Amino acid sequence: MLEVFVREFETYGKNMTLQEVHDCLDEIERIPGFPLITGGIDLAKSHMRSGLERLAYALTIITVATFTGWIVAQFLGFRPGDLVKVEMDPLVRCLLRLAASFVGVFGFSQMYNSSPKMAATAGCVGAVANTLRLELVDLAGLAPAVAVFIVLALPLGLIIARTLTDRRFRICS
DSSP: OOHHHHHHHHHHHHGOOOOHHHHHHHHHTTTTHHHHHHHHHHHTOOOHHHHHHHHHHHHHHHHHHHHHHHHHHHHHHHOOOOOOOOOOHHHHHHHHHHHHHHHHHHHHHTTTOOHHHHHHHHHHHHHHHHHHHEEEEEEEEOOOOHHHHIIIHHHHHHHHHHHHHGGGGGGGO
């Protein structure tokens, strides 16, 4: 069985483009995403059994996929390389990032049965935040963690602080 896999890889695998390899690996990253998020939501709602089951399932998938990828890479002698740098006009790249971020967040919101209006709102917020984060990393040369702090953590913290100190938003007196 293993000989057949190696022969097939030697025939077809070495002719794969970088995009095809990335697409295969990207699918592995998406598989455990849904149980991770729903497991976190279940734990937040105090549904311990279902939350822990989903998190255990996601952890199992991640662990098996990681070890399988590592073993295959070691066996076949794969070595990571740099991604090909795509030269593109910064405005076009920004617009493409906006569109891709909107579609990603909109689709993710639809997965949780959000109304189209709510999903579109989430898509707009996600598109602006993610594009700003990516542009800060690329154009300003900021570290990714600093860009996330500027785009997400700082504004969110200020909004929460404002909400907690404003009497109009107080639930308990």
